[in-house]
Amino acid sequence: MSETIAAIATAHGIGGICIVRISGEEALSIALSLSHRSSLRPRYATLVNLFDASGEAFGEAILIYFKAPHSFTGEDVVEVQTHGGFTASSLALDAVLALGARIANPGEFSKRAFLNGKMDLSKAEAISDLINSRSQSAAKILARNLRGELADFVANLRAALVKTLAFVEVCIDYAEDDLPSDVLQNSQEMLSQNIASLEKITRISRSRRGLIEGFKVAIVGKPNVGKSSILNSMLSFSRAIVSDEAGTTRDLIEESLQIGTHLIRIVDTAGIRHSGSKLESIGISYSLRAASEADVILAVFDASREWDAEDAQILKILREQKGKKIIYVLNKCDLLRKFHPSAEDLGDDLEAFSAKNFAVKNPISENFAAENLKQSQTCDASLNSCAQNLKAKNLKHDLSAQNFTSINSAPTSQTALANSINLVGQNSAAKAGLASLNTERATVSCAAENFTQDDFKQNSSNSIAPSSSAINSAGQNTQANSIFTPLEISANEGVDQILTALESYLNSQNFDGLMLSNERQILSCESALAALKNASERLACGELELFAFEINRAIEAIARISRPFERDEILDEMFSNFCLGK
Numbered sequence: 321m322s323e324t325i326a327a328i329a330t331a332h333g334i335g336g337i338c339i340v341r342i343s344g345e346e347a348l349s350i351a352l353s354l355s356h357r358s359s360l361r362p363r364y365a366t367l368v369n370l371f372d373a374s375g376e377a378f379g380e381a382i383l384i385y386f387k388a389p390h391s392f393t394g395e396d397v398v399e400v401q402t403h404g405g406f407t408a409s410s411l412a413l414d415a416v417l418a419l420g421a422r423i424a425n426p427g428e429f430s431k432r433a434f435l436n437g438k439m440d441l442s443k444a445e446a447i448s449d450l451i452n453s454r455s456q457s458a459a460k461i462l463a464r465n466l467r468g469e470l471a472d473f474v475a476n477l478r479a480a481l482v483k484t485l486a487f488v489e490v491c492i493d494y495a496e497d498d499l500p501s502d503v504l505q506n507s508q509e510m511l512s513q514n515i516a517s518l519e520k521i522t523r524i525s526r527s528r529r530g531l532i533e534g535f536k537v538a539i540v541g542k543p544n545v546g547k548s549s550i551l552n553s554m555l556s557f558s559r560a561i562v563s564d565e566a567g568t569t570r571d572l573i574e575e576s577l578q579i580g581t582h583l584i585r586i587v588d589t590a591g592i593r594h595s596g597s598k599l600e601s602i603g604i605s606y607s608l609r610a611a612s613e614a615d616v617i618l619a620v621f622d623a624s625r626e627w628d629a630e631d632a633q634i635l636k637i638l639r640e641q642k643g644k645k646i647i648y649v650l651n652k653c654d655l656l657r658k659f660h661p662s663a664e665d666l667g668d669d670l671e672a673f674s675a676k677n678f679a680v681k682n683p684i685s686e687n688f689a690a691e692n693l694k695q696s697q698t699c700d701a702s703l704n705s706c707a708q709n710l711k712a713k714n715l716k717h718d719l720s721a722q723n724f725t726s727i728n729s730a731p732t733s734q735t736a737l738a739n740s741i742n743l744v745g746q747n748s749a750a751k752a753g754l755a756s757l758n759t760e761r762a763t764v765s766c767a768a769e770n771f772t773q774d775d776f777k778q779n780s781s782n783s784i785a786p787s788s789s790a791i792n793s794a795g796q797n798t799q800a801n802s803i804f805t806p807l808e809i810s811a812n813e814g815v816d817q818i819l820t821a822l823e824s825y826l827n828s829q830n831f832d833g834l835m836l837s838n839e840r841q842i843l844s845c846e847s848a849l850a851a852l853k854n855a856s857e858r859l860a861c862g863e864l865e866l867f868a869f870e871i872n873r874a875i876e877a878i879a880r881i882s883r884p885f886e887r888d889e890i891l892d893e894m895f896s897n898f899c900l901g902k
């Protein structure tokens with residue numbers, strides 16, 4: 321019998337209402353003793369008085385009883401909704417504990433929900449991340465995972481892999497000459513589709529981590545161009561020291577800032593130059609690191625000074641940041657302009673300082689679901705013939721869904737078939753879900769993508785028009801580092817142009833697709849990917865047992881996202897990061 325647990329489920333602070341949540345077999349009897357009631361009608365709100373052990377009434381509350389298994393945890397749950405603030409809820413919690421519940425560990429309600437099959441890990445993580453998320457963009461992505469879209473992705477991939485395994489199991493049993501001719505080829509095709517879809521989701525998820533964690537924006541430039549002044553202006557308070565001495569900022573200064581629906585983490589850096597000072601050099605090495613880790617670089621130049629070797633050095637560093645969004649900012653435009661770099665000075669970056677700004681949309685559909693569906697269809701045809709073969713061999717087997725998880729013993733035909741059979745049902749349910757998902761996607765206009773230089777084909781070149789006049793907001797996606805025009809600003813006026821440019825860039829990143837929301841999920845996909853690549857090589861060499869081994873590894877890795885086999889370690893690690901009462 322699992323213990324009955326309790327905790328305050330609402331945030332600690334002053335508010336209208338607090339909820340004490342109780343879950344476990346004793347939840348109802350504790351609630352009845354607490355309220356001096358003889359029964360509670362499930363899923364009804366009941367107004368009661370609360371009584372302590374001595375029979376003294378200490379407050380009023382609304383009780384809601386969720387009868388097992390129809391509750392968040394799958395166990396009997398009672399919610400005690402008290403008045404807000406610190407005292408009413410803690411009195412209620414104390415009384416509940418006195419009646420035999422124990423205080424819940426962080427994440428324990430969600431862990432029980434997982435263990436009772438109420439949700440898989442991808443949903444549990446989406447809840448936890450949602451609670452901690454700080455931007456609406458993050459909340460939207462997490463809501464998709466909460467609705468089970470990531471769980472569907474995993475289930476489909478897993479089903480496709482199990483089927484591949486089934487093909488090959490059949491082949492192992494065949495004499496080499498009798499091998500069905502198309503089976504190996506179909507398997508290879510399915511593998512490459514799965515590899516492509518995993519590559520895509522990991523690539524997208526890595527490049528869009530900023531949506532969840534906050535995009536990193538680094539302010540970079542030579543000393544004294546006004547980087548710290550711009551930071552202060554963007555934050556609307558004096559965060560960084562500003563002075564007319566070059567080399568003022570030494571450490572990285574990071575602050576969070578909400579822009580539209582996005583969260584950014586903006587970093588002011590030490591001005592980059594050749595410096596004799598040890599301290600300053602350390603600061604400069606930090607600047608370079610910040611630039612390389614940033615999602616977006618604000619490259620700041622000083623309009624009041626002539627172009628010099630230090631500016632050239634900054635351009636050189638920027639050119640090394642391949643494929644990164646760079647917003648060029650020409651600061652101090654309130655002063656007499658002396659900044660007139662020649663075409664030769666700018667080289668490849670000429671356009672950055674002269675071209676008129678433009679925006680490019682590059683809609684690339686992100687139909688993971690469609691891909692998966694395709695895979696399972698290809699799979700179905702070949703699998704059916706495999707399954708027939710197996711049946712013909714009249715194999716008796718244990719239909720446990722978990723059998724294919726064993727990586728120590730090479731899987732047998734029986735287990736492969738068992739799993740394929742087991743997953744067929746799930747797969748068709750998932751397919752139904754996917755079909756509706758696809759329809760939904762079809763109506764969604766996909767936002768621009770820009771990961772690699774390849775993705776920015778030159779549909780932009782015709783919009784370049786030479787112009788040396790002051791120019792509006794910063795660019796959208798264009799070919800990696802170039803063809804941007806500087807924003808002409810002064811730190812006191814015009815910083816809103818930077819905010820607008822950032823927002824339009826971030827909006828273009830805010831694609832409406834499926835995404836892995838944390839490192840654990842990305843790593844699981846990456847190890848599945850590595851195993852599939854090995855599997856493909858093994859298959860090409862005809863090493864079928866080793867192929868099966870690698871496929872099993874991939875299945876295990878991908879399953880870690882939703883239902884891991886090494887449950888205890890992962891669960892303890894994961895749920896302990898939840899907040900109390902969840």
Ligand SMILES: Nc1nc2c(c(=O)[nH]1)N(C=O)[C@@H](CNc1ccc(C(=O)N[C@@H](CCC(=O)O)C(=O)O)cc1)CN2
Binds near residue numbers: 386390391392399438
């Ligand atoms: N008062 C309250 N509000 C809340 C929660 C809660 O636990 N209590 N939630 C906590 O996160 C979220 C809602 N999530 C929930 C998920 C499942 C069930 C639940 O009782 N599920 C049952 C019955 C389903 C049904 O009737 O449709 C089940 O799955 O069997 C409750 C809340 C947000 N708001």
Ligand SMILES: Nc1nc2c(ncn2[C@@H]2O[C@H](COP(=O)(O)OP(=O)(O)OP(=O)(O)O)[C@@H](O)[C@H]2O)c(=O)[nH]1
Binds near residue numbers: 569
């Ligand atoms: N007139 C004018 N002065 C500015 C502007 N922006 C910054 N300044 C001045 O330029 C000097 C340097 O500004 P900072 O913001 O400290 O420059 P920085 O790039 O952070 O310098 P380091 O930290 O040394 O790399 C200060 O005296 C600022 O007041 C501007 O737009 N117009």
Ligand SMILES: [Mg+2]
Binds near residue numbers: 547548549588589
């Ligand atoms: Mg500074």
